[in-house]
Amino acid sequence: MKRVEFIKQVEEKRLLPVYLFLGEETLFQEELFRRAVAGLLTAEEEQFNLMRVSAADLEPETLISNLETAPFFGPNRIIHLVELEKAKNGLEEAIIKGLGRLANGVYLFIAAAKLDGRKKLHQELQKRITVVDCNKVTANEMPAWVKQYAGELGLKLTGEQIRVIAGRLGVDLRRLRTELEKMRTFAGAAGKLSDAELDDLLPVEPEPNIFGLIDAVAERNPRLGLPRLQELLDAGEPELKILATLARQFRNVVAANEARSQGIGSKALAAMLGINPFVAEKSFVQSGRFTLRELQQVIRRLLMADYRIKSGQREPRLELELAVVEICSRL
Numbered sequence: 589m590k591r592v593e594f595i596k597q598v599e600e601k602r603l604l605p606v607y608l609f610l611g612e613e614t615l616f617q618e619e620l621f622r623r624a625v626a627g628l629l630t631a632e633e634e635q636f637n638l639m640r641v642s643a644a645d646l647e648p649e650t651l652i653s654n655l656e657t658a659p660f661f662g663p664n665r666i667i668h669l670v671e672l673e674k675a676k677n678g679l680e681e682a683i684i685k686g687l688g689r690l691a692n693g694v695y696l697f698i699a700a701a702k703l704d705g706r707k708k709l710h711q712e713l714q715k716r717i718t719v720v721d722c723n724k725v726t727a728n729e730m731p732a733w734v735k736q737y738a739g740e741l742g743l744k745l746t747g748e749q750i751r752v753i754a755g756r757l758g759v760d761l762r763r764l765r766t767e768l769e770k771m772r773t774f775a776g777a778a779g780k781l782s783d784a785e786l787d788d789l790l791p792v793e794p795e796p797n798i799f800g801l802i803d804a805v806a807e808r809n810p811r812l813g814l815p816r817l818q819e820l821l822d823a824g825e826p827e828l829k830i831l832a833t834l835a836r837q838f839r840n841v842v843a844a845n846e847a848r849s850q851g852i853g854s855k856a857l858a859a860m861l862g863i864n865p866f867v868a869e870k871s872f873v874q875s876g877r878f879t880l881r882e883l884q885q886v887i888r889r890l891l892m893a894d895y896r897i898k899s900g901q902r903e904p905r906l907e908l909e910l911a912v913v914e915i916c917s918r919l
Contacts, residue, residue, distance in 0.1 A: 594620055594720045598627045604718055605690050608672075609699045611722030612800075615762045617670075617699045620720060624697060625666060633662040640668040643675035644876075648682035655686040659693045672700035680709040687716060701803075725761065730754035737765055741772045744779045749786055756790050766865065801830075801912075802837055806877040810916040817912050827904035828897060831911075835890045837874075840867060842883045844875035886915055 597603050603624065609617040629637055637659050646669065659665035672680075683698070690696070698717070703710040725733060731754045738745050745753070757764050771789055775781050781789070801820065804812035820830055840863060847857045858868035878886070893911040896902045902910075 589718055589720050591616060591620060591720060591722070595623060598623045601627065603627065603695065605694065606687060606696045606717050607698065608713065608717045608719045609697065609722045610703065610714075610719050611724065612701045613722050613724045613761060614699075614701075615765065616722040620722070621668060621697055621699070624695070628664040628666060628695060629662065633664070636660040637662050637665040638668070639666065640670065642670055643672045643679055646679060647676065648678040651679065651682045652686045652689060655694060655696065656689050656691055657694070658691040664693045664695060665691075667694065667696045668699070669696065670699045672698050673702055680713060684709070684712060684716060724759050727754075727759055730757070730759060730764075733761060733764065734768070737761075737768050741768055742779050743768060743772045743775060743781075745781070749781070749783065752786065753790065801834065802841075802874060805912060805915050806874055808916050810913045813912045813916045814909060817909060821905060821908075827908050828894075831890060831894055831897070831908060835887070835894070837867075837871070838883065838886055838890065840871040841875045841878065842880070842887070844868070844871040845878065845880055845883060848872065848875055889915055 594607070607624075609620055611617070625634065625638065639654060651667075651669070654667055657665070669683075683696075686696075699722075703714065705711065731750050734745070734750045734753050738750070753764070753767070757767060767790065771781060771786070772779065774785065774789060801813065801816040804816045807813075817830070821827070840861065843861060844854070844857060847853075847860075852860075854868040854872045855865060857863075857872070858865040861868070875883075889911055893907050896907050897904045901907075
């Protein structure tokens with residue numbers, strides 16, 4: 589199902605009880621979910637009838653129990669199950685089992701970046717549940733998204749400015765939204781920017797998809813990590829730049845790990861480190877996949893790779909590939 593079809597179902601109040609938001613564009617997942625919540629619950633009902641939980645933290649029996657629990661003080665109840673790809677053993681079976689046990693008025697929205705099409709359970713889930721496409725947009729689609737988001741923010745851009753923004757920011761819509769909000773604040777009441785001001789506000793060039801690489805590394809899967817690394821290298825990204833960006837982001841993850849232990853949120857962390865709020869949020873998510881000891885080992889391995897490359901002990905691409913494999917293999 590396309591996103592526009594899901595939105596139409598929300599507007600026409602004919603939502604199905606269960607949906608799967610599938611794809612790596614988490615901004616789409618969140619926007620569609622917010623629309624569903626607004627269509628099903630009042631603000632007062634949300635505190636009683638909205639449950640959000642990560643698949644990594646949910647036991648199968650708990651899920652079934654919640655699916656069987658009727659709404660409190662209202663006609664509808666929503667369960668938001670995120671990061672299905674990290675589900676504990678038995679959770680997918682529980683979902684399939686629970687489909688026939690849904691209490692009246694209970695809605696289940698599942699979010700996943702990807703599923704393994706080779707697994708029978710994942711095949712069965714996609715057959716039994718309506719899947720909403722949340723894949724990332726393509727580079728050719730980005731100008732239209734720049735124009736749409738700029739219009740929603742009241743930012744008046746020229747055609748050339750739209751082209752420049754789309755070219756520099758890659759295909760990350762969350763990052764695009766953040767950068768446009770920054771521009772809108774700078775533009776003030778007029779809502780316009782000169783080309784020179786735009787050039788100062790935008791990064792000089794697109795950032796490599798380093799988050800995709802870090803996500804793959806965090807999953808401890810060299811079959812994912814190496815292809816992501818090779819995509820960056822084949823796109824012409826220098827080995828030392830990738831290594832530096834990787835090390836910088838893992839330092840952010842270390843900071844997020846410590847902030848989490850002290851009860852500090854992602855927004856406060858962004859302010860403390862002077863980093864983009866999106867980067868801080870992403871760092872918080874990634875920090876949950878590592879212990880502090882593991883993060884220390886990762887940092888040490890990246891420092892070793894930097895030394896070996898700069899001292900000429902090993903060819904840069906080979907050393908970077910070896911570092912990714914070792915980190916993925918739990919060092």
